Amino acid sequence: MRTALAAYMGALRGGRAADAARVGVSRGVSMCLSLFIAMALSRLMAPTAYGTYLQILYVYNTLLVLFSLGLPSCYSYFLARVGREEGRSVVTKLTVMCAVMGCVFSLALYLSADHIALLLGNEKLGRGLRLFSVVPLAMMPVAGVEGVLIACKRAGWLAVYVCLSRLVTLMCVVGAAWVCDGDPMAVTVAFSAASVASAAVGLWLSYRPFRGVEPVRSRLTYGDFLRFALPVFYAGIYGFVISSSSQFFVSRYFGAGDFAVFSNGFREMPLAVIVTSAVGSVLLPELSRLALTDRDECIGVWCRSVYKSASVVWPVAVFCIVYAPEIMVTLFGESYRCGSVLFRLASLICLVWIVPFFPLMTALGLSRNFAKVHLMTAILLVALDCLAVSFFPSLTMIAAIAVTTRLGGILLLFRSVSRHTEAALWRRLPLRDLARLLVASGTSCVAGKGLIAITGITDAPTALVAALAVAVMMYMVVGRWLGLEFRPLRGGEVPDNKIV
Template sequence: MAEQSRTFKTLVIAASNAATALVSLLIAAILSRHFDYVDYATYRQTLLVYHFVGPLLALGLPAALYFFLPGEKRRARAVLLENLLLLALSGSVFALFLVCGGNLLIADRFSNPDLKITLLVFALYPVLFLPTTSTGSTLVAQNRVAWLTFHTIGTRLARLALVGLAILIFPHNPVAVVGATAISGGVVLLSGLVLMLRAVPRGEENRPTRGGMTSQLKYAVPIGLALMMEGIALSIDQVLVSALCRPEEYAVFVNGAMEIPFLKVLTAAATAVILPELVAFYKDGKKTEALGLWLKGARKLSLLILPMGGLLFVVAPDLMTVLYSAEYTESSGPFRIYLLLLPARMVFFTAIFQAAGRSDLILRRAVGTLILNAVISFPLVYCFGMEGAAWGTVIVFWGYVIPYCMRVCSRLLEIRWFNLMPLKHIGLNMLAITLAGVAAIQLRSLVSVEGGLPSGMVLGFFYVGILALLFFIFFPAEMKASFQSVRGRLQKSRTRG
């Protein structure tokens, strides 16, 4: 029951993140059609500033509540208020930086004078939104996961409505859209505060204290440092493109450099399912069993993630046209490059680090990734433009992150590095995907159909059909088991009906 509860909580958080990503994608699709390149780049660069420094501002404080809230009866409300006050103070410091000239500095670095105004309007956002980053950890720690789902979906839809209203009232005005986004931070804050205060009851002590704040900072800062490094490492490509390329190029790049929403759901769900058993196996010294469980999860995940990645790679130009209009077809370039990271997504090395109790390895990996990404991507962007940033990230990931993780995990599990990944399984998977993709593109050339949605649907139909046939040839056991599982569930649902 405990495992189911843990898995359910993780799935709720992952689904909430996916909902946030989908709303962001929808807003980007609307604004790409509504704004020209410069105005759209101004909006995205304004958000980038917060996303880049957000992990630093949070200081790991939201995660600290997972440690301080469970089991706390006497001063639970005080713990929550201490956490929120620290986050509000951190957001206020950054807002003060923007108001006191930081906006001018950033606008100059990004070669976009329009940022001088939008960043001033946006200065209120970190003050309002940063405290709400503790909403998820508070509700999960207090077993109010259903509340989190309603909060996330409701507030993100409110943001979508506010942005849409701003477009209707002030057309072609990025300042208005940025202002609507800042106001949405207030909506998120109001909802989050109500739910957090309801979830955390009053106790004997309800007033925040300096000692309590100090305790949270001592616990949270090491975690925050790792999160900060990983967050900056993930955003450094966009920062380099903003600093070294024209706003028009950044607008095209940022639409392609996006995280596929369903990936977070799949990887988070898989990690949640195997992590408890993985920890138990590792603590009992059953490293062979831990490795078997890990590889089994990787194989199953590969049958979902890799084919989806192949489909997205094949239809990338049509997908960008459908999402963002024909003006952003070139966004398929960086989008396809980033899809080259997908084969490594199915192997969740962090689960091994966590099972071994070595969170310090995550920090070391993040520091190395950040430094190498900046060093390698800078000359690539300078020489090859926006796609250089994408190639820099891919080079660092496959040249450093994966070798680092495999070396460390092989040492932790006491095995050879080549036994860490189902290499034969991955190879056959990639072969099937490549053959299906090439065949689908060739068949598409024989069909007279316009670009965009019709072309993407035809390509997708050919790709899925050919890939399914190849999978039944290459993976007969897995496909048969999946087919029987689906058929069994359908029969059960009919019986219940």
């Protein structure tokens, strides 16, 4: 096992996969710190107060897609296609555009705070949104710092920046909740202060890679950026509806307390988010280059990344599905055990959504098709949610609808890429290896479940630790028997500058 792991790590060195690993580490630490924040606030704040704070973040995250105009994706896409001497000019133009939209976002959030509070059925939300309105003004100008550092191969800097930013946020938010007895307004102010500090460092980092390089004015215009960003923006709007529809209906018709349960329970497994976002961030500039020279290899790189991602995500996803009740109680307390069904449903998505389609379809010029699929998914989701709250009002039904429509959208994306590129993606995926991986994951988790049943362990944290130990050992044994191990890349399989 050590030999296989050493070979795999050796294969990562020096390639774009190394950048993906660094980004993944930063995302992992960030997600862990975010989870610690949720765990702490779930215990320091009453469910209604915690739900109010989550509603503030929900409004910001959903409107962020609308006001960003798809501009953050421009950084890595265009920086990968211009010389380094033009980089400062490109970053400056995009930063100006993002800053303008940040001002508009902050003003709109401040002025419409009471209307949004009325729409979501929580009168306390208005004051919180006004306190929070400084965040878009601070964070929008640094929306592209990740794209800049990845395109300039400074993923190590990004890892440090993300980790320190989340650590500052953790200390500020949890400290405010502890000192002020869980007051959501105090927690909101603390989050805003941490965001301003992070934004100042992020803006400095955006220009750091171009120090010592003689700047040249880029020929790219604001119109060029908008022509690329608008299809992404349209898809973002539809994605905004998809990601926010379920939470909107829960907030509107179920209240702040149930919103807290839904937010804690219906969350994708952190590791899946880490892997997909990290791989997607690195794939975009890489596939953008390949699409200009070798379209077939562009698709091949994307397909080969599926198994590598699944080998990390699937064992954990299956474990989360099997042990959802123990995980929810361990993380958030006994009062959130009812969210285990929601967590299981959310974890199902991780078995399919392994590598994002956005970088592939953007590089191949299929952004409009990407947007159309999201539009169809959004319309279907809203219609089904309306029916659910009218005839079957339950959190489980809302979550099931979200999962079903999301999986249907993924299938449509597969079909769209296959049809427009005349390349059958299903045939290029390592389906046999993926099947063996799923068998090994399921077998190891069932073994852990059997141990809990035999020993009669009832304490959730103890049961979770025991099951995890057994599952890991069984996965190593079964995986070895099925031939599941990381192998060094063979010559000619993937060039050194490709992500695998």
